Amino acid sequence: MSYQNLRLEKKDGIAVLTVNRPEKLNALNDRTMEELDAAFTSLGEDPDVRGVVLTGAGEKAFVAGADIAELARQSPLDGRERSARGQRILDRIEGLGKPVVAAVNGFALGGGCELALACHVRVAAEGAKLGTPEVKLGIMCGYAGTQRLSRLVGKGRALEILLTGDPVDAAEAHRIGLVNKVVPRESLLAEAEALLRKMLANGPVSLRLTLEAVNAGLEMPFAEAQGLEATLFGLICTTEDMKEGTKAFLEKRPAKFQGK
Ligand code: COA
Numbered sequence: 421m422s423y424q425n426l427r428l429e430k431k432d433g434i435a436v437l438t439v440n441r442p443e444k445l446n447a448l449n450d451r452t453m454e455e456l457d458a459a460f461t462s463l464g465e466d467p468d469v470r471g472v473v474l475t476g477a478g479e480k481a482f483v484a485g486a487d488i489a490e491l492a493r494q495s496p497l498d499g500r501e502r503s504a505r506g507q508r509i510l511d512r513i514e515g516l517g518k519p520v521v522a523a524v525n526g527f528a529l530g531g532g533c534e535l536a537l538a539c540h541v542r543v544a545a546e547g548a549k550l551g552t553p554e555v556k557l558g559i560m561c562g563y564a565g566t567q568r569l570s571r572l573v574g575k576g577r578a579l580e581i582l583l584t585g586d587p588v589d590a591a592e593a594h595r596i597g598l599v600n601k602v603v604p605r606e607s608l609l610a611e612a613e614a615l616l617r618k619m620l621a622n623g624p625v626s627l628r629l630t631l632e633a634v635n636a637g638l639e640m641p642f643a644e645a646q647g648l649e650a651t652l653f654g655l656i657c658t659t660e661d662m663k664e665g666t667k668a669f670l671e672k673r674p675a676k677f678q679g680k
Contacts, residue, residue, distance in 0.1 A: 424451060425440055436473045436475065439474075463516070472521070475523040475524075475612070503562035518628070521540065523543055523612035551585065570582075573596045
């Protein structure tokens, strides 16, 4: 698929994917959502890509939301389908099996905040603003924002953001755990990439199974989640990476993981 509204760059095992509709502050119209679906499907399958940085084009916005022009003319059935489709696409990002870092370079509002929430970690530029202003438009989050935000920052803080519709700035987002790190705007991409590369220095199978244990485990009762963790731990004991990682430690040398 050739992309109209995305830019994709691959370098040394990572992909930098940029939502590229700066004249509309990178708002997520249906076309952009389809492209995100296709891009993350192919990044998930691409053995040369070990992790992804997701960001927005231009100076102002990561993504300023779902495209309000499209939302304004939707029927209830369109709305239900658009919401379910968006949730499925964001689930694909969260379930990619490789780390995805959001580099939040400005407004991350509505669907843009939900998109950042589906990434595994978030690095924000100073001055970025995150929030869910849907209630000001007479609608509500439809891409799992009610669920991911409350799981990430807790119910009380999430409800303040969801019910006021007021954005929080990067410093407040950091204080409440909505973003992992705040950095100067000019070093945002470099910092996001450095964080991703730190993760990618570790065994790829370790990363994949840890993501699975956290994502799936958080949706289970604790005892069941521990069962899942023990099963994945058993599985990882069969890997070449486990043999190499432990052997390298004992031989006092850096490990060379193959992802096998
Ligand atoms: N959907 C569609 N178009 C959007 C958009 C969105 N979510 N967000 C911004 N745009 C468009 C604007 O309509 C404008 O287009 P135009 O130049 O053709 O009129 C362009 O992007 C620039 O936005 P503008 O509002 O002029 O920029 P600003 O700096 O004055 O304000 C925001 C920035 C983010 C505060 C403002 O754009 C905004 O409130 N956007 C909507 C945020 C929102 O409610 N998101 C949730 C949607 S569910």
